[in-house]
Amino acid sequence: MSDTITLTIDGVEIQGKPGQTIMEAADAAGIYIPRLCAMDGLVPHGSCRVCTVMVNGRPQSACTQPIAPGIVVDNETDEINAIRRDIVDMLFVEGNHFCMFCEKSGNCELQAVAYRLGIAAPRFPFQFPDCGIDASHPDIFIDRDRCILCGRCVRASQDLDGKDVFGFVGRGSEKRIAVNSDAKLKDTNIDVTDKAVEACPVGALLKKRVGFAVPIGQRKYDHKPIGSDIEQNKGSL
């Protein structure tokens, strides 16, 4: 068996390794595929669908789809970007996101992906759901208004922290992030240094008393769009 697989993304031929997903192969080749629920070091979730690409003309999530010899992947097309904008818009309106006074602004992946896709404001009607805040823990709080149900905290807690602090409850539009206790976050064994806290792409899991330590304007995505780090790899293969 050969140890490289050749595939095409947006007309560019790239090499990947057996067992890689489309996203992993693209990352290594310096091609950015937008994503929210995927995170290095975590098992792919396939839930946000922002990484939807066309594989031989069929939609697939790049984070879960393995590469195969000769596949033709479309990533940056008008059709796909329109779908991605719709999905990101959906995430905005199904929650309560107010970038202008969110501590995560500038470090927020939802916001950064939105900007990168050219979204200035969501076009869909806001749903204004009632989600709830859990500020019981001395060092960390959960703001479900900003949760995008990506499951990164769930997986990070399980797989990286060796705990099981988070889980999902309810179904459909009632689905919510929950904690492993009959009451509140303070009753779990979470610690402020847990990887689960860092894993949140949005402002749903935040540390207390460090808000705005880095001023707006000097944050991660304030200068370079999300995905720039990946694109630096371009041509390195």
Add this chain to the structure above:
Amino acid sequence: MSETLESAVKAVCSECGNDRERMMDIVRAIQGKFGCVSSEAMDMIAKQLATHRVEVESVVSFYSFLSDRPKGKVVIRLCDDIIDEMAGSADVANAFATELGIGIGETTADGKITLEHTPCIGMCDQVPAAMVNDVVVTNLTPAKVKDIVAKLKADVDADLVDAPGDGNNANDLVKAMVQNNIQQSGDVIFAGMEPGAAIKKALEMAPKDVIAEVTKSKLRGRGGAGFPTGLKWKFTSDAPGAEKFVLCNADEGEPGTFKDRVILTEQPDMMFEGMTVAGYAIDASTGVVYLRAEYAYLREYLESVLARRRSDGLLGKSVCGKDGFDFDIRIQMGAGAYICGEETALISSCEGLRGDPKNRPPFPAQEGYKAGPTTVNNVETFCCCARVMEKGADWFAGIGDGQSVGTKLLSISGDCGKPGIYEVPFGITVDEMLKMCGAKDTAAVQVGGASGQMIGKNDFGRKICYDDLATGGSIMIFNSKRDLLKVAEKFMEFFVDESCGYCTPCRAGNVLLLNALKTILAGKGEASDLEYIETLGNTVIKASRCGLGQTSPNPILTTLKNFRPAYEALLVAPSKDGYQVSFDIKAAVGDAAAIAGRDSVHAY
């Protein structure tokens, strides 16, 4: 009840071997005993199973038949699908509410009776229908409701079945008032078969030849997706894996489908026979029937059939005396979730998890139940397999039309003279079908359930088959007096309720689609809203992770395609002030005005 929660949890868990994968059985049992799985119960279950509490909660909160808050000793679940509604389910609901003195979603003050709505319970041929705990009551009228409530008030365990239905509905272990309504039988499903006949034929062949025979028959799955059964078995058989599994999909959740109910009632032997053949073909020793909670009334009877087959040597060790072929079947109950009919969600549920579909690949044939190669087939498909074995592939392939061979069971309901089950050869046209079931003045037919398509007169010459109008069996008929947009709304509400919520487009997109439709129905839609619906629907279909979201916009999109004038008639011209017509500025600033104590001067 003298049993304490703690002792009950301990007993139930240990009956299930303290096996976390039996979570569904455990929480169902606690729900049954205590009317809820309380927060306390969740803690105890987690402790007993050495798992995390949030995992118990995630399961309990997922399924509609489970609840963390107490419900009445009796839960009345009124079917609120469109066919029931057309038959007057609103009056029935009102009658229940009046007699009980409570609203939908409430429990009587004495804690005895809870009243709820539930989606299609598989009784569209005898509407309006409801479940009273596990007992199905059909053909309801306000007068019957009065009688039922009086009986329940006197005794929560009252027998509500005066006259049992036909066939095995009258069996002592079923005793349901349900009627089979088999309007037309064919040679594949509703014909006799000696128990064991198909297995014995199969056992004369090598497993790979059994698969070859099924492949040769050109049999395709009857559950909706139409995947070639022989190929699925071959994939499962070829996949590496120590333990393989046969799963039978008896979740039958697609609104308007009830054919599996009738197979389960009248031909369970044939279904078990097909599963056993599959077990032999793919080298599995375990089969699981995933039975929807709505069909719990059939469970005891099905268990008795399994027991008989065991004592007849058709299940268990060395099936039919064949050394080395051990196969047994267990029944896994569902707990109210349409998504669990999706094969990977079904597997999740069998494993004691939320009914979230799994990422593919791996496909179930590679890595399914308990990570073993698994074939998931529909109830009817397994019956076809048994018949293919008994009569041969050529005989089977000789029935039907082109690539769609054999017969298909249609569950026909709605505006027609003879609703019920029709076993027809593939290739029948819609016109022929309408005639067959005595439909008059038909304006539209919903083919394939809520996730299927709504077709109009122009399409009535088309054929029911995989290559034209595909259906898992649901056919709902609407006459010219019906409001088809209301039908679409009903179906969209169903999908919003039944989306598992795992992926964004299905979780959020369906809500937006439903709201857009409601805006139009309220007379506030503009032409641009139709475009919005089409674009949004396309995104949901393309980006959703499983078949639910990949089909859920169909009710709107197919009515829009085939009945566009119905939408256009409701549209209004854009407003001159530049606001969308659906935007109500008074409502939008209402809260602020209330706080300020005066109306905004700019708002009007």
